[in-house]
Amino acid sequence: MEFIDRLLTCADCGGEFIFTAGEQLFFFDKQFKNDPKRCKPCKSKRASAGMKAGAGPAAAGISRTETRTECSACGIETTVPFKPTQGRPVLCRQCFQAKRTPTTGALVTAAATADMVAAGSGGERNSVGAELLAAAHSSQA
Numbered sequence: 214m215e216f217i218d219r220l221l222t223c224a225d226c227g228g229e230f231i232f233t234a235g236e237q238l239f240f241f242d243k244q245f246k247n248d249p250k251r252c253k254p255c256k257s258k259r260a261s262a263g264m265k266a267g268a269g270p271a272a273a274g275i276s277r278t279e280t281r282t283e284c285s286a287c288g289i290e291t292t293v294p295f296k297p298t299q300g301r302p303v304l305c306r307q308c309f310q311a312k313r314t315p316t317t318g319a320l321v322t323a324a325a326t327a328d329m330v331a332a333g334s335g336g337e338r339n340s341v342g343a344e345l346l347a348a349a350h351s352s353q354a
Contacts, residue, residue, distance in 0.1 A: 214241065216234035216235075216237040216238050216241070217234055218231050218232065218233050218234055219231070219232045219237070219248075220232075221248060221249065223250070223251050223252040223255050224250040224251055224255075225251050225252075225255040225258075225259070226252065226254075226255050228252055230252035230253070232248060232249060236249075277294055278294065278295060278296055279292050279293070279294060280292065280293050280294075280295065280296050280297060282297055282303050283303075284303065284304055284305035284308055285302035285303050285304060285308075286302070286304055286305070286308040286312075287305060287307070287308055289305055291303075291305035291306070
């Protein structure tokens with residue numbers, strides 16, 4: 214399909230503006246059905262006027278979902294910015310931050326790794342898990 218520059222009339226100021234072949238190709242690629250109604254100066258004026266009226270998604274009519282729920286870790290009532298999914302834990306801000314904060318020191322990490330290896334083998338400790346756990350505990354003392 215070949216595009217050629219077209220002359221359009223602005224809906225706001227009534228002036229004429231060129232709808233270039235490149236812009237038409239962009240509209241075609243994005244599958245836009247309508248031609249632009251406004252020239253670039255009127256479009257930018259309209260956009261800046263909309264931003265001054267209010268800022269953020271709430272001004273645009275988009276509301277955030279706030280759900281009251283109970284923290285899975287500590288049990289306090291909290292509000293979260295999403296609708297919780299059944300079967301997934303929901304944490305309050307304090308528990309979430311505590312979980313996110315990385316533990317310091319390789320010894321704690323080694324002990325945690327040993328515990329995971331031991332737990333992952335069906336309750337039986339394999340030799341690697343036992344060695345890691347023993348090494349972590351002996352170096353902490």
